[in-house]
Amino acid sequence: MRSLTKLVRIIKNSRRIVIATHRDPDGDGIAAALAAAHLVKHYHRKKPLLFCHSRIPFKYQFLLGDWKFTRKIPDFDLLIAVDSAGISRIFPKDAEQHLQDKAIVNIDHHRSNNSFGALRIIDENASSACEIIYFIFKRLRIEIEKPLAEIFYCGIYNETGGFVYANTTEESLQIASELVGLGVRPDRLVKQLNAKTLSGTALLTKVLSTIEVKGGVAMMYLFQDMLERSSAEMSDSENFISFLEAIKGVRVSMFLREEKDGTRISLRSDGIIDVDSLARRYGGGGHRLAAGLRLRKTIPEAKKEILKAILHEIRQTS
Numbered sequence: 001m002r003s004l005t006k007l008v009r010i011i012k013n014s015r016r017i018v019i020a021t022h023r024d025p026d027g028d029g030i031a032a033a034l035a036a037a038h039l040v041k042h043y044h045r046k047k048p049l050l051f052c053h054s055r056i057p058f059k060y061q062f063l064l065g066d067w068k069f070t071r072k073i074p075d076f077d078l079l080i081a082v083d084s085a086g087i088s089r090i091f092p093k094d095a096e097q098h099l100q101d102k103a104i105v106n107i108d109h110h111r112s113n114n115s116f117g118a119l120r121i122i123d124e125n126a127s128s129a130c131e132i133i134y135f136i137f138k139r140l141r142i143e144i145e146k147p148l149a150e151i152f153y154c155g156i157y158n159e160t161g162g163f164v165y166a167n168t169t170e171e172s173l174q175i176a177s178e179l180v181g182l183g184v185r186p187d188r189l190v191k192q193l194n195a196k197t198l199s200g201t202a203l204l205t206k207v208l209s210t211i212e213v214k215g216g217v218a219m220m221y222l223f224q225d226m227l228e229r230s231s232a233e234m235s236d237s238e239n240f241i242s243f244l245e246a247i248k249g250v251r252v253s254m255f256l257r258e259e260k261d262g263t264r265i266s267l268r269s270d271g272i273i274d275v276d277s278l279a280r281r282y283g284g285g286g287h288r289l290a291a292g293l294r295l296r297k298t299i300p301e302a303k304k305e306i307l308k309a310i311l312h313e314i315r316q317t318s
């Protein structure tokens with residue numbers, strides 16, 4: 001509670017507040033930023049600004065309502081970072097000058113969070129960043145209205161893969177139930193959240209055709225030209241990795257995506273290995289069962305290196 005008193009004081013005493021979520025934002029990151037914006041609005045006359053270095057994927061636009069994210073670092077004296085394990089997940093490398101002498105609040109649920117910021121509200125046992133902010137509202141006894149209830153629901157739904165991942169806890173289901181009590185219609189929201197564009201589905205067929213499985217490790221790739229050929233966007237591939245996890249006998253899944261200056265790799269584990277600590281060895285991170293990293297290598301090089309590391313880890317366990 002002491003950290004919440006501090007949080008309220010710092011919000012009230014700041015002039016320009018920016019709420020930021022990580023690059024390549026997912027549903028939890030976007031929803032957590034919007035929920036934090038509602039929190040700031042409750043205590044502050046001025047609306048906060050929302051920052052995300054990447055464009056907000058089209059599929060999440062419906063969540064925004066009247067809010068807009070800016071991609072240009074605005075002037076501020078308080079930064080509230082949500083769902084971000086480190087400052088480098090939020091800002092481009094040359095952003096340091098914007099952060100000097102600024103107050104930073106760090107609200108996150110990643111085990112790999114590197115404890116930046118003067119005020120840290122971090123709970124690695126929370127299902128999502130949204131769950132942490134939900135409890136902030138409850139403890140501060142701030143009323144949650146239906147639009148905010150929908151935002152929380154989308155964030156928790158997204159981060160738990162629709163209440164099926166290992167982070168689906170008694171608390172997360174309890175919150176979902178309370179949110180439905182506040183007027184959330186899961187059927188309608190989930191239809192919007194899961195809606196795929198036709199080009200996104202065309203991209204999926206291309207990516208699925210690259211699947212290969214070796215020693216319990218499933219892999220697939222996305223090359224830039226697949227995006228062009230299907231006129232899809234990178235963000236269309238957000239949940240593709242679940243197709244690997246669903247394959248019988250697969251223990252670890254690896255989805256490699258080609259980026260401008262290297263390869264972005266998403267990892268999932270059924271529990272046999274800790275992909276967070278594996279990803280951290282390469283400067284990435286996340287959670288024990290779901291993590292990511294980037295390598296300045298081509299897809300074949302990156303695949304070779306990470307597959308070797310995964311197979312080595314698996315051998316250690318047996």
Ligand SMILES: [Mn+2]
Nearest residue numbers: 028083129159
């Ligand atoms: Mn999250």
